[in-house]
Amino acid sequence: MEDFYRSAGIFFELQPHFFLRRVKEGKIEDSQLRDLLTMLPLDSVDNIDYQISVVENRITILRSIADESFREIRTKGVNFLEKEKEDLNRIKIEDMDQYK
DSSP: OHHHHHHHHHHHHHOHHHHHHHHHHTTOOHHHHHHHHHOOOGGGTTOHHHHHHHHHHHHHHHHHOOOGGGHHHHHHHHHHHHHHHHHHHHHHHHHHHHTO
């Protein structure tokens, strides 16, 4: 299932309007939406800065969508991604403190 979520996240970056339309039409649960947006590419696994960059990019994409029919999904998605970004930044700080 993780591979699907990773692929969906990449698809979101490439086709955000289509992705949001499918989420809305499919009545995707919040927990699934969170996983679809926050599961990061495999090549980011050992690179926290890249992970943060991917999350920030997805936040930017969501915020740029002006279609009001997606407002609820957009808001939830940004909230999920902001939380993910906070968690990643916390992990980054903890990792840096570990090597001091």
